[in-house]
Amino acid sequence: MQMNANYTSLVAVGDSFTEGMSDLRPDGTYRGWADLLAARMAAVSPGFRYANLAVRGKLIGQIVAEQVDVAAAMQPDVITLVGGLNDTLRPKCDMGRVRDLLEEAVERLAPACKQLVLMHSPGRHGPVFQRFRPRMEELFVHIDDLAARHGATVVDLYGSAVLGDQRMWDVDRLHLTAEGHRRVAEAVWQSLGYDPEDDWNAALAATAPPxxxxxxxxxxxxxxxxxxxxxxxxxxxxxxxxxxxxxxxxxxxxxxxxx
The missing domain is CATH 1.20.5 (Single alpha-helices involved in coiled-coils or other helix-helix interfaces)
Known part of the structure; x- marks a missing residue:
């Protein structure tokens, strides 16, 4: 274990991606990458504490209004923030407002934790996402700028070819499978300075297309x-x-x- 990977608490902020859809447990609840990450961090840090404020369907304005101040008040070691993608998928989207709200969130969260983690959300290959890619990429450029100014870490899931593979996505074509969430957890784990367990970006084995x-x-x-x-x-x-x-x-x- 690396010396800089010594975190005792995690708060996850966001929407369905962070809530864990569509990584279902046998009891019908969602697990997801944030729960997987918390379990691994807890295994190496006795007394580790975890909160997940994410709620499916939330827009960035709702995340700022309902989750950001709550997360900041908890003063955890690590905060993860993933939001804005639901906004970009709407037919009408004010990208200037989305950028401003995301900046407001980062400005509140960065001073409240030891390490803020931001992400470029993964994008599924296919015609549906193609329409919204310019907005998504505009959002990611802004995220990089915010991270540079506020000392946040950025996990680039959008640039991962394997996470764009259709086999990594559930039948709803909006949420990752269990394997997709496992890989995201590994990517964030490594970004926090923990020793790699495997190559989260490794390609899937070739299979015949349907x-x-x-x-x-x-x-x-x-x-x-x-x-x-x-x-x-x-x-x-x-x-x-x-x-x-x-x-x-x-x-x-x-x-x-x-x-």
């Missing part, structure tokens, strides 16, 4: 189960996270949920 019929069945399933409800929420101003509490709202000693 045939035309299988792709069409998958497209119909995706549209019916995920795309149509998502469009419906956009049109009515609703969010999948409306009314949901933070995943782990208090900074408490970490206990493995399997025990």
């Amino acid at each position: 045939n035309w019929a299988a792709r069409r069945v998958a497209d119909v399933r995706f549209a019916r189960q995920h795309l149509v409800p998502w469009i419906g929420r956009r049109l009515t101003g609703r969010s999948s996270g409306d009314g949901l509490p933070a995943k782990r709202p208090e900074l408490l000693p970490y206990e493995d949920p399997r025990t």
Whole structure:
């Protein structure tokens, strides 16, 4: 273990990506990269404490209003902040406002912890994300600037070819699989100065692509189960996270949920 990797607490801030969708446990709850990271940090730091304030569907304005001050008040060693991507996926998006809100979040969080971690969110290869890539890349340039000015660490998941592989994404095409979350946890673990366990960016083994019929069945399933409800929420101003509490709202000693 490296000497600089001596953290005793973690607070995760964000949306569905940090909540852990779609990494399901057998009991139906979500695990995700932040829980995996906390478990590993707790294994090497007795008394390690963890909070996860993330709620699915949150826009950056909601993250700033509902999570940032709470996280800052906890004064943890590490804070992770991933937000703004939901904004970029909306048909109408004021990128200037998104940048300003993200800057406000970083300005509040950076002084409240030993290490702030920001990310370039992963992007799935395919036509849906292609439309929104310019906004995403504009956001990532701003993140790099904020990190340089505030001493934050940036984990570049967007630049990872393997995390763009369609096999790393759930059937909703918006959230990573369990293997995707495991790799993100490893990437953040390494960015914090811990010794690598494996190469999180290693390519998946080559497999034969699905045939035309299988792709069409998958497209119909995706549209019916995920795309149509998502469009419906956009049109009515609703969010999948409306009314949901933070995943782990208090900074408490970490206990493995399997025990």
